[in-house]
Amino acid sequence: xxxxxxxxxxxxxxxxxxxxxxxxxxxxxxxxxxxxxxxxxxxxxxxxxxxxxxxxxxxxxxxxxxxxxxxxxxxxxxxxxxxxxxxxxxxxxxxxxxxxxxxxxxxxxxxxxxxxxxxxxxxxxxxxxxxxxxxxxxxxxxxxxxxxxxxxxxxxxxxxxxxxxxxxxxxxxxxxxxxxxxxxxxxxxxxxxxxxxxxxxxxxxxxxxxxxxxxxxxxxxxxxxxxxxxx
Numbered sequence: 001x002x003x004x005x006x007x008x009x010x011x012x013x014x015x016x017x018x019x020x021x022x023x024x025x026x027x028x029x030x031x032x033x034x035x036x037x038x039x040x041x042x043x044x045x046x047x048x049x050x051x052x053x054x055x056x057x058x059x060x061x062x063x064x065x066x067x068x069x070x071x072x073x074x075x076x077x078x079x080x081x082x083x084x085x086x087x088x089x090x091x092x093x094x095x096x097x098x099x100x101x102x103x104x105x106x107x108x109x110x111x112x113x114x115x116x117x118x119x120x121x122x123x124x125x126x127x128x129x130x131x132x133x134x135x136x137x138x139x140x141x142x143x144x145x146x147x148x149x150x151x152x153x154x155x156x157x158x159x160x161x162x163x164x165x166x167x168x169x170x171x172x173x174x175x176x177x178x179x180x181x182x183x184x185x186x187x188x189x190x191x192x193x194x195x196x197x198x199x200x201x202x203x204x205x206x207x208x209x210x211x212x213x214x215x216x217x218x219x220x221x222x223x224x225x226x227x228x229x230x231x
Contacts, residue, residue, distance in 0.1 A: 125213075133157075150167070154166070186198075
């Protein structure tokens with residue numbers, strides 16, 4: 001039911017952005033660990049209450065006590081089942097849910113029309129521009145609001161062939177859509193000809209605004225216990 005309601009919630013974005021069915025299926029698949037962990041406590045409580053309510057309604061509990069059996073022995077199967085399922089949920093929360101939540105958040109942003117984003121284990125981010133003509137690789141300095149060691153891959157108008165690669169030490173915005181890359185190195189690809197240029201700084205126009213490059217803050221659902229202990 002949760003998946004059905006989620007699908008209907010995203011239906012208008014799927015149609016407006018022409019999202020392929022495979023992307024939607026992957027999003028729902030990576031959403032399953034989060035749904036399972038969130039729904040387990042309530043469903044486990046309801047299951048136990050229904051089971052023991054049926055035992056009492058059919059007078060099976062009375063027969064159990066009349067035969068001299070303890071109420072604790074009647075409780076043990078439910079307790080053991082809860083411990084077993086709880087251990088499975090804990091394992092899923094530690095090993096499956098953090099990575100799955102990162103992927104489903106990225107897929108959800110893609111479905112809703114946001115910029116595709118990926119983060120490596122070293123903290124380096126990969127971001128696609130809104131027009132899909134540039135790919136950015138960088139580390140964001142939140143204190144100074146600049147990009148450290150940025151690499152910009154520029155594609156042609158067909159968004160297929162790589163035409164320029166720009167690297168530098170830092171990238172600083174001088175306007176909403178203009179960036180200055182210091183200690184820049186540019187490699188131009190023109191067919192079979194490769195040109196390399198080095199400059200103290202270079203200006204890049206038609207850049208995405210700074211807020212697009214800011215990393216998302218890690219959510220607790222995207223972290224394991226060891227990751228939370230580091231924070």
